Amino acid sequence: MIVTIDGVAASGKSSVSGGVARALGVPYVSSGLLYRAAALLALEAGVDLRDAPAVLGLLEGRGVRLEPLAEGNRVWLGQRELTADLHSTRVDKGVSAVAALPDVRAWVDAQLRLLPEPFVAEGRDMGTNVFPQAQAKFYLTASPRVRAERRAKERPEDIPAIEAALTRRDEADRRQITPAADALVIDTGPLDLQGVIDVILSTLPDCR
Ligand code: C5P
Numbered sequence: 084m085i086v087t088i089d090g091v092a093a094s095g096k097s098s099v100s101g102g103v104a105r106a107l108g109v110p111y112v113s114s115g116l117l118y119r120a121a122a123l124l125a126l127e128a129g130v131d132l133r134d135a136p137a138v139l140g141l142l143e144g145r146g147v148r149l150e151p152l153a154e155g156n157r158v159w160l161g162q163r164e165l166t167a168d169l170h171s172t173r174v175d176k177g178v179s180a181v182a183a184l185p186d187v188r189a190w191v192d193a194q195l196r197l198l199p200e201p202f203v204a205e206g207r208d209m210g211t212n213v214f215p216q217a218q219a220k221f222y223l224t225a226s227p228r229v230r231a232e233r234r235a236k237e238r239p240e241d242i243p244a245i246e247a248a249l250t251r252r253d254e255a256d257r258r259q260i261t262p263a264a265d266a267l268v269i270d271t272g273p274l275d276l277q278g279v280i281d282v283i284l285s286t287l288p289d290c291r
Contacts, residue, residue, distance in 0.1 A: 090223030114206030179255030
């Protein structure tokens with residue numbers, strides 16, 4: 084069984100996927116972390132983020148591995164854990180460039196397709212390109228302002244800058260973020276986290 088949850092940046096995909104996965108008793112798979120790992124390795128190596136052979140060279144054969152745990156995904160480079168370094172501002176800014184490289188996308192897709200079922204997969208193109216055969220597909224949206232407000236939480240003065248950065252990333256990711264034709268689109272704006280999880284679980288009666 085595969086459930087896919089795609090959506091725009093900061094739409095709550097990870098938290099929602101984690102909640103749905105826990106309710107179903109399966110792991111969740113955060114595909115964005117592999118793109119973030121690609122960006123981090125390229126930035127650390129001083130490689131041009133648009134240089135596909137160089138970025139791919141950093142990924143292949145170096146033991147980059149996603150560990151899809153139910154309580155939160157972890158990413159490893161051999162024995163080194165990359166997870167804590169994957170949400171920095173420079174990775175946020177650079178990740179869309181490496182994610183636009185077809186060779187990098189093919190590498191990520193291959194890693195994801197090796198994972199044992201069942202799982203909940205979240206990202207941009209889980210229900211369209213990677214797991215078109217998924218049993219249930221969801222697509223989360225919310226306005227840039229709502230997403231920025233959620234991200235900013237304790238620092239309302241940061242909302243305009245966060246909103247601008249999210250909008251830039253949505254634009255850069257545009258090619259990847261079309262909902263699957265058979266996905267249920269959920270506007271998370273009026274809902275809290277548990278509300279979104281409940282909508283998803285209520286449409287999955289056979290999986291519970
Ligand atoms: O989901 P998250 O925000 O961590 O994803 C980081 C970036 O990885 C996205 O902005 C996008 O560029 C890329 N991505 C993608 N396809 C996916 C998941 C993430 O292109 N399935």
